[in-house]
Amino acid sequence: MAPVHKSGPLLSVRDLVVEFPTRRGTLRALDKVSFDIAEGEVLGMVGESGAGKSLTGAAIIGLLEPPGRIAGGEILLRGERIDNLPREKMRRIRGRRIGMVFQDPLTSLNPLYTVAEQLIETIRTHMDVSEKEARKRAVALLDRVGIPAAARRIDDYPHHFSGGMRQRVVIALALAAEPELVIADEPTTALDVSVQAQIIDVLKEICAERGASVMLITHDMGVIAETADRVAVLYAGRLAEIGPVRDVIQAAEHPYTVGLMGSIPTLTQTAERLTQIPGSMPRLDAIQQGCAFNPRCTRAFDRCRVERPDLIARGEERQVACWLYDPAKEAQDV
Amino acid sequence: MLTVYAADAGSDMLAFILRRLVQSVIVMLTVALVAFALFRFVGDPIASMVGQETTLAERAELRDALGLNDPFVVQFGKFVARASTGDFGISYRLQQPVMELILSRLPATLELALVSGVLAFVFGVGFGVYTALRRGNWLSGTIMTASLIGVSLPTFLIGVLLIWVFAVELQWLPSFGRGEVVQVGNWWRTGLLTESGRASLILPAITLGLYQMTLIMRLVRAEMLEVLRTDYIKFARARGLSNRAVHFGHALKNTLVPVITITGLQLGSIIAFSIITETVFQWPGVGALFINSVRFVDVPVMAAYLMLIALVFVVINLVVDLLYYAVDPRLRVDRANARH
Incomplete structure (x- = not known):
């Protein structure tokens, strides 16, 4: 499923470090996170609340809330560094080359402007088209995201729309300037279960149509399984595992991913209890030495408590940050 | 629909x-x-x-x-x-119909109140937006500190200080009265059309509007900071809109909703509390008339x-x-x- 990328990835994140200076020292919210997103690919980003999923998205699009800042690593869009661009250049990338969909459609739209006003403003910010042409495009977009009677509804205010419809409007806005990459930050979490699937479908379809890549941030493994090509698992600001979605779900390797998958109910298994991972994710100022997961890990050994594992390649497409898969150790075990 | x-x-x-x-x-x-x-x-x-x-x-x-x-x-x-x-x-x-008395004094008070209200709104919103957007630079720090003085000094003291500096020491502006007035229509006598009338208006208008201005400014700043944290502002930034569009198109308009209420009510109190300013500057308005009738x-x-x-x-x-x-x-x- 995962496209093999020969011409280089669309987005490449290398050893990304995000820090928050506080009065009691600097907190590392993201610690050496690396991954690629290929052209047209959907990368799922999973992890618990506070693992750094949204922060990764914010760092890529250049909207980290101060005092948060990128303290290391680089972010490349088509091989070009974008993490250190001047503010004005980065602004031109936002919306035009990287779009973003936020979690809560009820608060994502400015209540005082009609949908048409917001769409036209966005289109005309990035494209040199007339008001009339922008409006035509806006109506077509609304129609495409599935707003019935788009030509008429476009002049309504956001509060005239339901939550699901508003999220469609948000998607239309995020895609208005035809970005190459869309970061969707929990796009369905705030929505009614009955419309979640529709929204994901709309997003996926339009992006596929336009060849746009998607970084889908969520903690809903079901959505990931159905939508993503590859999945990245974050834990305490570090990448635990990354690989094709089927492999990771069916044969998770990192003990944390194994626990995560075990905690999802399935229809085929009749388990008495869902497995759970004991303990909870550490606060950013209390991450253990060595592997961040070691206090909760059932398979941890001495090395895990001392030395932090880097991503270890497992075959062509998979990488796991766990000493269990250290080639040296495996050789020993065998 | x-x-x-x-x-x-x-x-x-x-x-x-x-x-x-x-x-x-x-x-x-x-x-x-x-x-x-x-x-x-x-x-x-x-x-x-x-x-x-x-x-x-x-x-x-x-x-x-x-x-x-x-x-x-x-x-x-x-x-x-x-x-x-x-x-x-x-x-x-005075043995005159009360309504006549009040109507003859009302233009003076309304002109003073409107001019200071407009000053308060324009500068209040301007400073408020500036201090919200440029948080932490020295100028907004200075403006914020100065606004504390505006809030805490009593009106009459500000009036007396202004008279002392600009009328007594510098002798730039008159210290009392309305200057020359011009009859407009049947019962409106305006000071806005003569130079001495405008000069006389400056000090009382500042005195009357200063407190309101600081109030509006602090309100605008607080509201603006609040609005800048909302999701729709983040989303507007994520769509690559220019700072100008985000700040003035999206944020300011949302800020103004509560500010309009407060400013409107403030205009009422400007008229009502012009009594003090009118007394300090011997401004021939209804406030001064009221004080005399109390006596x-x-x-x-x-x-x-x-x-x-x-x-x-x-x-x-x-x-x-x-x-x-x-x-x-x-x-x-x-x-x-x-x-x-």
């Missing part, structure tokens, strides 16, 4: 205005009751009308002739009926002033609510939705 909304909003608007009008009448009646009570409890009106040698019999006769022995409700009814036509009787002190227990003028200020507040409140309606589309429809 859109047309249905529009029709709803229209009829809804009318119902809203009618409801507010009824409320306004109730407020005015309550204030009229207080004003009317002044006549009965602030000294005996007969005593202030007659000489010392008037006999008790003559006083009783006069009391009867003036209807002061009628039941309370009848007297109040007459007072309200006359007041609603603008008739507040004759000033005890001479000129009850008809006091009562009329009370009613006038109440009317100003009621009208401004109404206008503010309508503005709210105009700025925020949610209000227009939420009412309609609530009924469906």
Whole structure:
């Protein structure tokens, strides 16, 4: 499923470090996170609340809330560094080359402007088209995201729309300037279960149509399984595992991913209890030495408590940050 | 569906205005009751009308002739009926119809209040936005500190300080009066058309507006900071809109919704509290007239002033609510939705 990328990835994140200076020292919210997103690919980003999923998205699009800042690593869009661009250049990338969909459609739209006003403003910010042409495009977009009677509804205010419809409007806005990459930050979490699937479908379809890549941030493994090509698992600001979605779900390797998958109910298994991972994710100022997961890990050994594992390649497409898969150790075990 | 909304909003608007009008009448009646009570409890009106040698019999006769022995409700009814036509009787002190007195003084007060209100709004919003966007730089720090002084210094002291610096020491501006005035229309005499009139307006307008300006500025700053943290601002940034569009198109408009209310109400208090400024600068407005009538227990003028200020507040409140309606589309429809 995962496209093999020969011409280089669309987005490449290398050893990304995000820090928050506080009065009691600097907190590392993201610690050496690396991954690629290929052209047209959907990368799922999973992890618990506070693992750094949204922060990764914010760092890529250049909207980290101060005092948060990128303290290391680089972010490349088509091989070009974008993490250190001047503010004005980065602004031109936002919306035009990287779009973003936020979690809560009820608060994502400015209540005082009609949908048409917001769409036209966005289109005309990035494209040199007339008001009339922008409006035509806006109506077509609304129609495409599935707003019935788009030509008429476009002049309504956001509060005239339901939550699901508003999220469609948000998607239309995020895609208005035809970005190459869309970061969707929990796009369905705030929505009614009955419309979640529709929204994901709309997003996926339009992006596929336009060849746009998607970084889908969520903690809903079901959505990931159905939508993503590859999945990245974050834990305490570090990448635990990354690989094709089927492999990771069916044969998770990192003990944390194994626990995560075990905690999802399935229809085929009749388990008495869902497995759970004991303990909870550490606060950013209390991450253990060595592997961040070691206090909760059932398979941890001495090395895990001392030395932090880097991503270890497992075959062509998979990488796991766990000493269990250290080639040296495996050789020993065998 | 859109047309249905529009029709709803229209009829809804009318119902809203009618409801507010009824409320306004109730407020005015309550204030009229207080004003009317002044006549009965602030000294005996007969005593202030007659000489010392008037006999008790003559006083009783006069009391009867003036209807002061009628039941309370009848007297109040007459007072309200006359007041609603603008008739507040004759000033005890100046022996002129009260309404004439007030109308001749009103332009001075309104000009002063409007100019200081506009100054307060323009500079208040400007400084508020600046200090919100440039948090932490030295200029906004200075503005914030200076605004503390504006909030904490009493109005009369600011007036006296301004007179001392600009009228006494620098001799740039006059310290009292309204300068030359020009008659415009039947009863409006304006100082805005002459140079001395404009020069005389500067110091009182600053004095009167400074407190309101700092208030508006602090409100705008707080609201703006709040709005800048909202999701729709983040989303606007994520769409790559320019800072200008985000700050002034999206953030400021949302900031203004609550600011309009406060500013409107402040305009009311600017008119009401112009008393102090008018006294300091000997500004010939209704505030000064009121202070003088208090000194001479000129009850008809006091009562009329009370009613006038109440009317100003009621009208401004109404206008503010309508503005709210105009700025925020949610209000227009939420009412309609609530009924469906």
